Amino acid sequence: MRHFIEELDHLQSRLLEMGSLVESAIHTSVLALVERTEDLGKQVLRNEDRINRLEIEIDDLAVMLLALQQPMAKDLRLLTAAIKINTDLERMGDLAVNIVERSLGLMHRPPVKPLIDIPQMAQTVESMVRKSLDAFVRREPELARSVLLTDDTVDGLRDSIHNELISFMQKDPSVIPQAIDLILVARHLERIADHATNIAEDTLFVIKGIDVRHHMETNS
Amino acid sequence: MRHFIEELDHLQSRLLEMGSLVESAIHTSVLALVERTEDLGKQVLRNEDRINRLEIEIDDLAVMLLALQQPMAKDLRLLTAAIKINTDLERMGDLAVNIVERSLGLMHRPPVKPLIDIPQMAQTVESMVRKSLDAFVRREPELARSVLLTDDTVDGLRDSIHNELISFMQKDPSVIPQAIDLILVARHLERIADHATNIAEDTLFVIKGIDVRHHMETNS
Numbered sequence: 001m002r003h004f005i006e007e008l009d010h011l012q013s014r015l016l017e018m019g020s021l022v023e024s025a026i027h028t029s030v031l032a033l034v035e036r037t038e039d040l041g042k043q044v045l046r047n048e049d050r051i052n053r054l055e056i057e058i059d060d061l062a063v064m065l066l067a068l069q070q071p072m073a074k075d076l077r078l079l080t081a082a083i084k085i086n087t088d089l090e091r092m093g094d095l096a097v098n099i100v101e102r103s104l105g106l107m108h109r110p111p112v113k114p115l116i117d118i119p120q121m122a123q124t125v126e127s128m129v130r131k132s133l134d135a136f137v138r139r140e141p142e143l144a145r146s147v148l149l150t151d152d153t154v155d156g157l158r159d160s161i162h163n164e165l166i167s168f169m170q171k172d173p174s175v176i177p178q179a180i181d182l183i184l185v186a187r188h189l190e191r192i193a194d195h196a197t198n199i200a201e202d203t204l205f206v207i208k209g210i211d212v213r214h215h216m217e218t219n220s
Numbered sequence: 221m222r223h224f225i226e227e228l229d230h231l232q233s234r235l236l237e238m239g240s241l242v243e244s245a246i247h248t249s250v251l252a253l254v255e256r257t258e259d260l261g262k263q264v265l266r267n268e269d270r271i272n273r274l275e276i277e278i279d280d281l282a283v284m285l286l287a288l289q290q291p292m293a294k295d296l297r298l299l300t301a302a303i304k305i306n307t308d309l310e311r312m313g314d315l316a317v318n319i320v321e322r323s324l325g326l327m328h329r330p331p332v333k334p335l336i337d338i339p340q341m342a343q344t345v346e347s348m349v350r351k352s353l354d355a356f357v358r359r360e361p362e363l364a365r366s367v368l369l370t371d372d373t374v375d376g377l378r379d380s381i382h383n384e385l386i387s388f389m390q391k392d393p394s395v396i397p398q399a400i401d402l403i404l405v406a407r408h409l410e411r412i413a414d415h416a417t418n419i420a421e422d423t424l425f426v427i428k429g430i431d432v433r434h435h436m437e438t439n440s
Contacts, residue, residue, distance in 0.1 A: 177386055
């Protein structure tokens with residue numbers, strides 16, 4: 001077996017790989033919606049399996065490192081964070097699939113309005129995903145904190161999308177089903193941002209590692 | 221420090237305690253909605269802090285057991301599952317808070333319709349939470365599998381609530397904002413059911429433990 005440090009590097013590069021797949025799934029799911037292109041949506045559905053397999057692989061790798069090594073407090077916190085981050089990434093992949101499901105339905109109905117806010121929200125969310133993982137891998141607390149701040153921007157975008165769509169529905173009740181689907185797409189994007197926020201919080205915890213050290217001092 | 225087995229029992233009893241708090245938060249959040257009682261909603265908001273503190277305590281306990289012991293493959297899978305289950309429970313608590321936020325807004329506007337489906341959905345979801353945790357603590361694969369099956373029932377309830385509310389909105393556009401809030405409450409409940417499903421899946425993995433054993437055989 002390779003050296004522990006190499007194995008940790010390997011684990012982190014797999015997480016980055018998973019992050020790229022998820023980021024691309026988010027991007028493509030919203031592109032499918034904007035361009036009303038079924039093939040793009042189906043591409044996301046095909047790639048979900050790869051994300052799910054990578055999740056299992058990363059999970060196994062982290063658990064194996066916990067099992068075969070006796071990691072120090074800091075590495076231990078890193079490994080448990082990796083397990084949580086992995087779960088967050090996999091859920092983001094699920095949410096991209098949820099966006100595709102809405103998009104596929106919306107393609108066959110008249111558009112409610114030109115889509116400007118939703119692609120903008122998606123772009124913000126994608127950058128949160130990338131930054132949160134970069135902050136984790138490079139141990140950059142400032143980058144992690146910037147993700148936490150962006151979460152408020154995303155919540156604001158979601159609220160303005162929500163309110164605008166309600167006024168469209170009230171003016172023209174025939175668009176209600178489509179408008180609700182768009183509201184749900186905005187919610188899915190917001191939840192992806194929440195998962196990126198979780199990753200940023202776990203990253204800050206890994207860098208500080210307060211709780212683990214506290215226990216190690218009092219109990220060992 | 222107590223014996224490892226005792227510590228594991230302690231960890232599991234804390235998870236059960238957290239499960240009870242979360243179950244009660246879900247129940248009370250929907251009761252606040254049905255009875256239009258602000259005090260019930262505020263009770264859930266007050267208890268959120270307790271759930272969050274318990275999450276940190278359980279997380280610390282699991283990481284400490286990973287750090288100070290060298291758990292066998294089966295216990296290792298149990299501890300990593302406990303960390304994931306803990307996160308799922310905390311998210312359920314957040315979702316109960318989201319339901320309260322919707323409920324507090326809905327109380328001050330005319331009701332859309334008598335609420336029958338949503339309380340029924342909530343009851344089903346609460347029982348999924350309880351069963352998934354019982355299955356984990358008692359290692360009962362059949363109980364875990366029953367949770368997976370109930371998830372389809374919950375998805376069906378969500379769809380029928382969704383469709384019924386769309387037809388209400390189309391008949392009377394003045395109820396659109398309230399109806400959307402009710403659709404979101406149903407979504408929050410569905411997501412709680414998804415987290416219970418995650419717990420059931422982790423439970424089945426702990427009981428079978430295939431992946432861990434596979435690695436242990438090939439690498440150690």
